[in-house]
Amino acid sequence: MPNRNGFTLIEVMVALAVFSLAVLALVRLEGATARGAGLVEETTVAGLVARNVALDALTGAEPPPAGLVTGSEANGGRNWNWTRRVSPAGDPRVVRIDVAVQDLRGQTRGSVTMIRPPTPPAALPQPPGATPTPNATSTPPGGRR
Numbered sequence: 001m002p003n004r005n006g007f008t009l010i011e012v013m014v015a016l017a018v019f020s021l022a023v024l025a026l027v028r029l030e031g032a033t034a035r036g037a038g039l040v041e042e043t044t045v046a047g048l049v050a051r052n053v054a055l056d057a058l059t060g061a062e063p064p065p066a067g068l069v070t071g072s073e074a075n076g077g078r079n080w081n082w083t084r085r086v087s088p089a090g091d092p093r094v095v096r097i098d099v100a101v102q103d104l105r106g107q108t109r110g111s112v113t114m115i116r117p118p119t120p121p122a123a124l125p126q127p128p129g130a131t132p133t134p135n136a137t138s139t140p141p142g143g144r145r
Contacts (some may be wrong), residue, residue: 045076045111046101051084054099054114063118064097079104089115
């Protein structure tokens with residue numbers, strides 16, 4: 001019986017085939033991870049754009065008009081199209097503000113819904129004897145700051 005030292009050519013070829021399959025699987029996994037990270041970033045930025053548009057409508061001095069408004073905004077190095085719909089919320093004290101953000105391919109990537117009063121808030125009345133002064137600072141009791 002001959003003494004065998006080392007591997008046969010067939011054994012080396014099978015080992016290389018198994019190794020190459022494992023490397024291909026790792027390369028595909030890396031590609032999927034990179035695509036997933038890009039999608040997460042895109043969704044996050046689109047959500048921020050939706051929130052910014054909704055907050056503009058929420059914090060404006062005048063309430064937004066009812067109906068559909070569209071626009072575009074640049075954020076995160078990309079251009080985004082947004083749609084804002086203001087509609088009754090079922091309670092006459094509030095309106096519903098729905099914002100959807102689409103990428104340039106038209107796919108919705110982020111959305112947000114907020115509510116706000118349909119009319120501007122009334123100014124708070126001044127206490128009796130108080131005179132309104134712009135940029136006034138108040139002194140706490142005891143006269144110290």
